[in-house]
Amino acid sequence: ILGGSEAKPHLKPYMASLQLDGQHVCGGFLIAEQWVLSAAHCTEETDGKVFQVLLGAHSLTEPEPHKRLYRVRAQIPHPGSNIHNNKDDLLLLQLEEKAELNEHVRVLPFQREDRDVAADTVCEVAGWGTISHSGRRPNVLYQVERPVISRDVCNHRTRHDHTITEKMMCTDSRRKDTCKGDSGGPLVCNGVAEGVVTAGSRVCGNYKKPAIYTRIAPYMAWIDSVMASAAG
Numbered sequence: 001i002l003g004g005s006e007a008k009p010h011l012k013p014y015m016a017s018l019q020l021d022g023q024h025v026c027g028g029f030l031i032a033e034q035w036v037l038s039a040a041h042c043t044e045e046t047d048g049k050v051f052q053v054l055l056g057a058h059s060l061t062e063p064e065p066h067k068r069l070y071r072v073r074a075q076i077p078h079p080g081s082n083i084h085n086n087k088d089d090l091l092l093l094q095l096e097e098k099a100e101l102n103e104h105v106r107v108l109p110f111q112r113e114d115r116d117v118a119a120d121t122v123c124e125v126a127g128w129g130t131i132s133h134s135g136r137r138p139n140v141l142y143q144v145e146r147p148v149i150s151r152d153v154c155n156h157r158t159r160h161d162h163t164i165t166e167k168m169m170c171t172d173s174r175r176k177d178t179c180k181g182d183s184g185g186p187l188v189c190n191g192v193a194e195g196v197v198t199a200g201s202r203v204c205g206n207y208k209k210p211a212i213y214t215r216i217a218p219y220m221a222w223i224d225s226v227m228a229s230a231a232g
C-alpha cells in the first residue's frame with residue numbers, strides 16, 4: 001500500500017496473508033469459515049507450492065494472541081485466469097479446517113448484485129504489500145482510502161486503453177495506491193467487498209495507471225459452486 005497508513009489493529013478481521021515458507025506473498029480475505037478469496041496471479045512465482053494462510057494478524061512477525069496459520073486443503077484458480085492478462089484473476093483457497101471465528105477473525109460479505117459501484121465512491125483497501133517505491137515491505141497491515149473511477153476514464157487510451165472489462169473496476173492511483181503484495185486483498189465499499197486487487201500494469205502510485213480490481217459480483221455463481229462442491 002503506497003501513501004496509506006497503518007491499519008487499526010484487528011479492525012479488518014477478514015484480512016488474510018498468503019504465505020510461502022513464512023513469507024507474505026499476497027493478500028486475501030475470508031469469505032466463509034473454510035474459504036479465502038485471493039488473486040490467481042499470486043500463484044505465478046510459487047512453482048506449484050501450496051500457500052499457508054495467516055488469519056487474525058496485524059503484525060506479520062510479532063506474536064499476537066489470535067494469529068493463526070492455516071494449512072490449505074485446495075487452491076482453485078478461476079478456469080479463465082492466465083498469466084497473459086488480468087482476466088478472471090481469482091483464486092479460492094479451502095482451508096484444511098474451518099477457521100476459528102472471533103473478534104479478530106471474521107468473514108467479510110461480498111457484493112452479490114452485479115451493478116457498478118458509482119464513480120467517486122470512496123472505498124478502502126488494505127494489505128501487507130510494499131509501502132514505498134523502493135519496495136519496503138511493512139511488518140504490519142496498512143490501509144488506504146481510494147475513490148472509484150469510471151470504467152470509461154479507466155479505459156482511456158492514456159490509461160488502461162480499453163482493457164478494463166465489465167468484470168473489472170478501477171480506483172484512482174495518484175500517490176495513494178495498491179502495490180506488490182497487495183494483490184488478492186478486498187476493495188471494501190460501504191462495508192462490502194466489491195473487488196479483489198489485481199496487479200494490472202504492475203506499476204504503483206502512477207495516476208496514468210489506475211489500480212484495477214476484479215469485481216466479485218459477476219463471479220458469485222462460480223464462487224458458490226466451488227464452495228458447494230467441495231463442502232463436507
Ligand SMILES: CC(C)CC(=O)Nc1cccc(-c2cccc(CN)c2)c1
Nearest residue numbers: 044045178179180183198199202203211
Ligand atoms: C507473484 C506476484 C506477487 C507477482 C506480482 O504481482 N508482482 C507485482 C510487481 C509490481 C507491482 C504489483 C502490483 C500489485 C498490485 C497492484 C498493483 C498496481 N497498483 C501492482 C505486482
